[in-house]
Each structure stands twice: as structure tokens, then as C-alpha cells.
Amino acid sequence: MNKLPNRLPIVPICFWCGKARKTIIFMEIESVRNSVTKDTNKAHIDYVPCDECEKLMDGGITVIEVDKEPYLGQPYIAEGMYPTGKWSNVSDKFVKDKFSDVDSDKIIKAGNMLMCIKEFRDMGLDLEKDNLN
Numbered sequence: 001m002n003k004l005p006n007r008l009p010i011v012p013i014c015f016w017c018g019k020a021r022k023t024i025i026f027m028e029i030e031s032v033r034n035s036v037t038k039d040t041n042k043a044h045i046d047y048v049p050c051d052e053c054e055k056l057m058d059g060g061i062t063v064i065e066v067d068k069e070p071y072l073g074q075p076y077i078a079e080g081m082y083p084t085g086k087w088s089n090v091s092d093k094f095v096k097d098k099f100s101d102v103d104s105d106k107i108i109k110a111g112n113m114l115m116c117i118k119e120f121r122d123m124g125l126d127l128e129k130d131n132l133n
């Protein structure tokens with residue numbers, strides 16, 4: 001059996017909390033060269049949440065703060081939008097209070113939304129310390 005050439009065993013780091021996820025992914029060295037940390041082959045490679053963050057995110061509507069520029073040289077999460085690492089979980093009631101009926105229905109159905117830094121701050125989401133990572 002051939003060994004995988006030019007591949008590194010990468011431990012993906014959860015973008016949302018910074019902890020290592022419980023998996024190993026073999027990736028081409030070239031594709032991860034710039035994102036691997038000095039700490040043994042750990043890297044931000046995507047936005048898949050770890051089990052812990054996934055549980056938290058499932059508990060409400062996840063509001064993800066985004067900026068127009070990458071924060072850690074990471075890929076965009078939607079075209080021209082890069083998560084800053086701040087996120088918050090809000091209730092359906094919060095969404096209904098802040099958005100029109102049509103918009104809140106869409107947001108609740110999606111279960112998450114991206115929000116620019118200014119709006120995130122204006123809604124007080126950056127002040128809810130318990131919800132920030």
C-alpha cells in the first residue's frame with residue numbers, strides 16, 4: 001500500500017472557540033502551509049464548529065459577526081464576508097423584536113445570520129459576554 005505523499009496530518013482548530021476538533025485530516029502540504037500554527041500541525045481550515053460549539057449554536061439563532069477583510073487570512077464564509085470570531089446566540093423572540101416579520105421568518109428558518117460589525121455592536125451583541133468566544 002502506498003503512503004500518502006506530500007500530505008500533513010492536520011488537526012483542525014474550531015474557528016469559533018479555538019479548540020482542536022476531535023479529528024485528523026490529511027491535507028496537501030501546499031494548501032495548508034500558511035495556516036498551520038507552530039503548535040503541532042493545528043490549523044484553521046474551515047468553519048465547521050467543534051461538538052461543543054455546535055451544541056451551543058443549535059440552542060438558538062447564531063449571529064456571526066463579519067468584516068469585509070479577513071481576520072486571520074482565512075477564507076470567506078460568504079463572498080466578501082469574513083467572520084471576526086465573535087458570535088452570539090439569540091432567541092426567536094430577539095429576532096422577532098429586531099426584524100420585520102418577513103425577515104425574522106427567514107432568519108429563524110435559516111438558524112443563523114451574518115452581521116456586520118456595526119450592526120452587531122448596535123444590537124448590543126458584543127456586550128453579552130457569555131455569548132462571546
Ligand SMILES: [Zn+2]
Binds near residue numbers: 018050053
Ligand atoms: Zn468550538
